[in-house]
Amino acid sequence: MDYASPLAPxxxxxxxxxxxxxxxxxxxxPVALVFLRQYG
Amino acid sequence: MRDAYPQILALGAGAVLIGHGTVEQAxxxxxxxxxxxxxxxxxxxxxxxxxxxxxxxxxxLSLKTLRSGVRAFRQGFxxxxxxxxxxxxxxxxVIAPSGETxxxxxxxxxxxxxxxxxxxxxxxxxxxxxP
Numbered sequence: 187m188d189y190a191s192p193l194a195p196x197x198x199x200x201x202x203x204x205x206x207x208x209x210x211x212x213x214x215x216p217v218a219l220v221f222l223r224q225y226g
Numbered sequence: 227m228r229d230a231y232p233q234i235l236a237l238g239a240g241a242v243l244i245g246h247g248t249v250e251q252a253x254x255x256x257x258x259x260x261x262x263x264x265x266x267x268x269x270x271x272x273x274x275x276x277x278x279x280x281x282x283x284x285x286x287l288s289l290k291t292l293r294s295g296v297r298a299f300r301q302g303f304x305x306x307x308x309x310x311x312x313x314x315x316x317x318x319x320v321i322a323p324s325g326e327t328x329x330x331x332x333x334x335x336x337x338x339x340x341x342x343x344x345x346x347x348x349x350x351x352x353x354x355x356x357p
Contacts, residue, residue: 190325192276198266201253212321216239221316225255
C-alpha cells in the first residue's frame with residue numbers, strides 16, 4: 187500500500203517549531219520513520 | 227532505534243522519530259534522550275491517520291498492553307507523565323525516494339514496538355538467522 191502519497195503534502199515540526207514537509211524526509215535517501223505513542 | 231541507527235546509516239538510509247506532542251515536548255524529549263537523529267512532531271496527528279495507525283480505548287486497555295508494561299518494568303523502564311493523546315498508538319514506515327513504501331508496521335497496543343530487524347531488512351540488510 188502507498189503511504190507516501192497521503193503523507194507527502196503534510197508538514198511536521200522540528201524541535202524549533204519549523205515546519206518540515208514529509209516528502210523532504212525521503213527525497214534523497216530511504217528513511218525509517220518511527221512514530222511514537224508518546225514522548226517519555 | 228538508537229541501537230539500529232549505525233546500521234541504518236550504513237545501509238544508506240536515514241531515520242526520524244515522530245511524536246504527536248507539542249513542539250516544546252518534542253524538544254525536551256530530544257534533549258533528554260540525546261538522540262543522533264531528528265525528532266519531529268505532528269500535534270495534529272494527521273500523519274498518524276494517513277499512516278493507518280491505531281487510536282482508541284481498545285488499544286490501551288488490553289492484556290497485551292499489561293504484558294508489555296510488566297516486561298518494560300522488569301527491564302527497568304518507568305512510565306513518565308503521558309504527553310500527547312493517550313489513546314494514540316504508533317508504528318513505523320520505511321519509504322524510498324521513489325515514494326515506494328518498503329515497510330509498514332502498526333502498533334496494536336502500548337509497548338508493541340516495530341521490530342528493528344524488520345526495519346533493517348526492508349532497507350536491504352540480511353536477516354539474522356533464528357537462534
